[in-house]
Amino acid sequence: MKILFFSQRFLFPMDTGGKIRTGNILAQLGQLADLTVISNVENEKDAEYIPLMENLCKKFVAVPWSEPKRYTLGFYFRLALQSLSRYPVSVLNDFSPALEQALKAELTNEQYDLVVCDFLQSTLNFRDVEGVPTLLFQHNVEAQITQRHYGKAQNWFTRLFWGLQHRRMLRHEGRMCRRFDGIVAVSNEDKAIMENWYQAENVHVIPTGVDTDRFKPDDNIQEKKQLVFTGSMDWLPNEDAMAYFLESIFPLIKEEEPDTGLVIVGRRPTPKIVRMAQGRGDVQLTGWVDDTRPYISESAVYIVPIRIGGGTRMKIYEALAMRKALVSTTVGAEGLPLVDGEHIYRADTPEVFSKRVVELLRDGLRRRQLGEAAMNYVFENFRWKIVAERFLDICERVTATGNGR
Structure with missing residues (x-):
């Protein structure tokens, strides 16, 4: 053909x-x-x-x-x-x-x-x-x-x-x-x-x-008490997601777990996001990187606080293939056949989102269980x-x- x-x-x-x-x-x-x-x-x-x-x-x-x-x-x-x-x-x-x-x-x-x-x-x-x-x-x-x-x-x-x-x-x-x-x-x-x-x-x-040969767990990297988001930061839905997270969700997490960090991985952060992260020791903006995997591997929880968007988020499958516990809005995980509480956590308010993240930060066994179930599901169905x-x-x-x- x-x-x-x-x-x-x-x-x-x-x-x-x-x-x-x-x-x-x-x-x-x-x-x-x-x-x-x-x-x-x-x-x-x-x-x-x-x-x-x-x-x-x-x-x-x-x-x-x-x-x-x-x-x-x-x-x-x-x-x-x-x-x-x-x-x-x-x-x-x-x-x-x-x-x-x-x-x-x-x-x-x-x-x-x-x-x-x-x-x-x-x-x-x-x-x-x-x-x-x-x-x-x-x-x-x-x-x-x-x-x-x-x-x-x-x-x-x-x-x-x-x-x-x-x-x-x-x-x-x-x-x-x-x-x-x-x-x-x-x-x-x-x-x-x-x-x-x-x-x-x-x-x-x-x-x-998802490329399951490329995205897989790396047990040689030790997890930090850190959250990670990956995506093109010049795409407005990603900008909105990080602005929403920094303004409404991250402060609630910091009240419970003050030493939690956040790394935002993606090209071309907009001036708005740069301003919001400026001068903060707990927020890292990487800009463009040639490999997102080390940042995902070293983070305890992957977050997808997206409120605007369509289609499906491949970043979710990449994180899940790496056995990461993940918290997403319903819009963020839209179109993906993932079960709440079995493969990921869904959360649509700042209070619930922060509660789920804090739970996973405190419970390493639960992080592992959620990540394992999602990794196996992705590998079997979405290569x-x-x-x-x-x-x-x-x-x-x-x-x-x-x-x-």
């Missing part, structure tokens, strides 16, 4: 959940199908990773691109202009005429059985694809995220902004879900939303996976090879039934 996989974002380094999911699927898919990948590449930053990308597929088409700098005067000016568009800002940010032209050229020069569009944010570059079956890989229901941002907005300006973004995202995401021949969702919950909100048809579900085989099966079915609209 000949597949063209199209993504606005270069996969390396795999420092976001979406990149990790896509990269691990492609690593398996490249062994099962004739795979070509097109994506943007920032020349200087990404050059060292291009050989890794080429190893995943038969052919890699690199399109030069430069990501605009964030939190500059130009960034905010562009954001103001984008706010006037009929498209959501997050989709406009990833528009690339050069990438759109590269896709057209590849489809003119080669025949493919299927074209896969990775992420809704890539769809503005996918406008004129016709005559070949198409599959949209939806890592999240993006309108669910904008809806949750709107619900958490704390002033009239952010409420106005997110209200507009939510309406635009509903329109755009709905059009795209109805346009593609097939859709891949990452949870049954996301599938149901797309079917109910957009009347989307031919929605398929793949589970979230990437299983996920990739399911993804290829979906590709074959969409190819057989798609009309290339």
Whole structure:
């Protein structure tokens, strides 16, 4: 089977959940199908990773691109202009005429059985694809995220902004879900939303996976009285999660266990999080790291206090594969078939969240029991090879039934 996989974002380094999911699927898919990948590449930053990308597929088409700098005067000016568009800002940010032209050229020069569009944010570059079956890989229901941002907005300006973004995202995401021949969702919950909100048809579900060879317990590292969170800190749901935790949950934990530390592992911490952590000896911001595992291994409890989001959190499976006791909000563990009290603890108020964390900090045996049960469950059901085989099966079915609209 000949597949063209199209993504606005270069996969390396795999420092976001979406990149990790896509990269691990492609690593398996490249062994099962004739795979070509097109994506943007920032020349200087990404050059060292291009050989890794080429190893995943038969052919890699690199399109030069430069990501605009964030939190500059130009960034905010562009954001103001984008706010006037009929498209959501997050989709406009990833528009690339050069990438759109590269896709057209590849489809003119080669025949493919299927074209896969990775992420809704890539769809503005996918406008004129016709005559070949198409599959949209939806890592999240993006309108669910904008809806949750709107619900958490704390002033009239952010409420106005997110209200507009939510309406635009509903329109755009709905059009795209109805346009593609097939859709891949990452949870049954996301599938149901797309079917109910957009009347989307031919929605398929793949589970979230984990690299169990890479993420496993390291008994040589001694646990500290420390909590850990991992994730791209320039993604607003992660910023909100850490702001919420630092403001509302961590103080309650410190009242009970004053010597507890927190390490926040992830690229590009926003100015807000930097300010909140500044001058605190009990909070460490690592920024980007090439390996999150040592930080997870040395921490007693993994936390996921996410209130805004969609899709599924691969960070949870990574932590569980390392036998970590984990406390999450319901939104944080959304879409994952994990049982409260058996695999993880769920907690949706600061009081309950802090109580669960303190319980685990004080009871090493309970930490071990929870971690062992979750690790075994993840290993048996969610290895990437299983996920990739399911993804290829979906590709074959969409190819057989798609009309290339």
